[in-house]
Amino acid sequence: MHRRTLSLSLYLNYFVHGIGLIILTQNMQALSQHWQTPLATVSYVVSGIGMGRLFAYFIFGKLSDRYGRKLFINIGMLSYLVFFIGMAVVTNIQVAYGLAILAGIANSALDSGTYTTFIEMGGRQGSANVLIKAFMSAGEFILPLLIASLETTKQWYGWSFMLAAVVLLINLVLLNRQKFPVRNQADAGAEATTQQLSKPRRWLASASLAGYGYTSMAVMILYTQWISLFVTNEMGYSRILAHLLLSLYSIGSITGVLVTFWLLHRGLAEAKLLVTMNACALVALLVVSYASVPWLSIIASFLFGFTAAGGMMQVGLNLFIRLYPQAKGTVTGVFFTFGSIAAFTIPIITGWLSKQSIGAAMRFDLVVGLAGLSCVVLAVWALRPTKTLAHERQQINQIDQQIVHLLNQRFETVTAIGDLKQAAQLPVLDQSREAIVLQRVAAKSQQAAHTPYLQAIYQAIMANSRAYQTARQTTPTQSKEELSHD
Numbered sequence: 001m002h003r004r005t006l007s008l009s010l011y012l013n014y015f016v017h018g019i020g021l022i023i024l025t026q027n028m029q030a031l032s033q034h035w036q037t038p039l040a041t042v043s044y045v046v047s048g049i050g051m052g053r054l055f056a057y058f059i060f061g062k063l064s065d066r067y068g069r070k071l072f073i074n075i076g077m078l079s080y081l082v083f084f085i086g087m088a089v090v091t092n093i094q095v096a097y098g099l100a101i102l103a104g105i106a107n108s109a110l111d112s113g114t115y116t117t118f119i120e121m122g123g124r125q126g127s128a129n130v131l132i133k134a135f136m137s138a139g140e141f142i143l144p145l146l147i148a149s150l151e152t153t154k155q156w157y158g159w160s161f162m163l164a165a166v167v168l169l170i171n172l173v174l175l176n177r178q179k180f181p182v183r184n185q186a187d188a189g190a191e192a193t194t195q196q197l198s199k200p201r202r203w204l205a206s207a208s209l210a211g212y213g214y215t216s217m218a219v220m221i222l223y224t225q226w227i228s229l230f231v232t233n234e235m236g237y238s239r240i241l242a243h244l245l246l247s248l249y250s251i252g253s254i255t256g257v258l259v260t261f262w263l264l265h266r267g268l269a270e271a272k273l274l275v276t277m278n279a280c281a282l283v284a285l286l287v288v289s290y291a292s293v294p295w296l297s298i299i300a301s302f303l304f305g306f307t308a309a310g311g312m313m314q315v316g317l318n319l320f321i322r323l324y325p326q327a328k329g330t331v332t333g334v335f336f337t338f339g340s341i342a343a344f345t346i347p348i349i350t351g352w353l354s355k356q357s358i359g360a361a362m363r364f365d366l367v368v369g370l371a372g373l374s375c376v377v378l379a380v381w382a383l384r385p386t387k388t389l390a391h392e393r394q395q396i397n398q399i400d401q402q403i404v405h406l407l408n409q410r411f412e413t414v415t416a417i418g419d420l421k422q423a424a425q426l427p428v429l430d431q432s433r434e435a436i437v438l439q440r441v442a443a444k445s446q447q448a449a450h451t452p453y454l455q456a457i458y459q460a461i462m463a464n465s466r467a468y469q470t471a472r473q474t475t476p477t478q479s480k481e482e483l484s485h486d
């Protein structure tokens with residue numbers, strides 16, 4: 001398995017998916033002319049995507065556990081291929097609706113195969129899954145530019161569909177050359193923590209994370225649907241400012257994804273990140289909902305994108321998947337089914353609330369955000385590590401990894417000092433320096449009870465430094481290289 005090439009292929013699909021997400025709404029005008037129907041009918045066709053997702057997620061998730069990830073990624077890509085080519089040429093509304101359902105199915109098939117594969121590939125804290133969102137955003141960013149250039153040069157609107165189809169075709173070849181990781185393999189670390197969870201705690205974590213599948217999608221959908229109208233109607237902002245707020249939300253989201261990826265890659269715990277980001281998202285939302293000061297709204301809108309749409313949905317899913325290492329596909333399906341229910345119900349609920357006022361519709365996002373924060377707090381609480389032998393040893397493994405890394409660095413410095421001493425014809429042993437090192441260890445020690453033991457460890461380290469320096473000095477230069485590479 002070539003991790004990099006496989007990852008690239010998997011990400012490329014999401015670039016195309018990003019295009020698929022908005023290609024119908026972006027081409028609404030052209031499609032309504034082509035089909036000779038009102039815009040409302042095109043909008044009805046768009047809803048087919050949601051339908052497809054809603055029905056396919058759970059089934060595909062479960063099936064991908066049984067028949068393998070690669071099959072479902074292929075189903076996803078082929079379905080999308082039919083969608084892109086078909087949608088560009090179709091004239092019949094019923095067929096168009098069928099194709100939209102197929103796009104939803106494609107989305108579910110891709111997700112059930114991809115998120116699971118990334119976890120099965122290993123790597124840092126599922127950070128790879130967070131990056132999926134960045135590729136989706138890239139697709140969503142490029143498509144409007146492409147459409148605009150097609151429009152200005154008066155070319156066929158269908159070229160935007162064809163571009164996606166061509167990328168998919170190339171990627172079909174690339175992806176099918178790759179070998180996939182072993183399916184539903186439990187990783188040792190995750191198993192140590194999750195297997196020991198009591199039934200009630202496992203149940204609570206599962207329910208909360210499924211709930212987060214709903215709320216994490218809902219907060220984003222609600223925000224993008226109502227923000228512009230809300231600030232123009234209730235805050236008296238100009239339309240330009242309203243659009244700016246939405247753009248800043250998108251920029252915040254992309255920045256958030258990259259920062260989240262980096263933080264996870266550096267080893268920050270997913271649970272901590274999830275709680276912090278959700279708490280900050282709620283604060284940002286409070287500011288947007290109640291402060292009618294433009295600069296405050298601008299900052300808050302960016303921050304909301306950063307925290308609520310910066311890949312937190314993916315982080316929530318990662319936690320959920322780790323809870324059931326033997327059923328990763330099923331869990332992915334469940335999680336995204338809840339997300340699809342949100343995509344379906346939020347427009348209905350807020351549409352009804354908006355009859356009361358646009359403010360009521362917008363501020364409902366606070367309720368959803370609070371529910372989301374409660375979900376992650378409950379999940380993290382339920383998943384908190386218990387002090388077990390396996391868990392504590394897992395901790396020791398992690399600490400040792402860092403110590404060995406630092407010791408390697410120390411030995412490299414010791415090597416340099418050894419060479420300098422040899423050149424200056426100084427002895428290997430330097431008792432006064434060793435006394436200083438031991439004093440510094442005592443001064444740095446945070447627990448007095450540990451100090452004599454830490455000093456004993458350092459005496460051993462320095463004895464080994466000396467042994468290493470002596471060994472290098474007595475060995476001929478050629479085998480010195482071997483010594484330092486061993």
Ligand SMILES: O=C(O)C(=O)C[C@]1(C(=O)O)C=C[C@@H](O)C=C1
Binds near residue numbers: 429461465
């Ligand atoms: O500082 C030096 O001179 C070293 O060679 C390094 C070092 C050490 O490991 O810290 C090793 C041997 C000396 O006796 C003193 C200190």
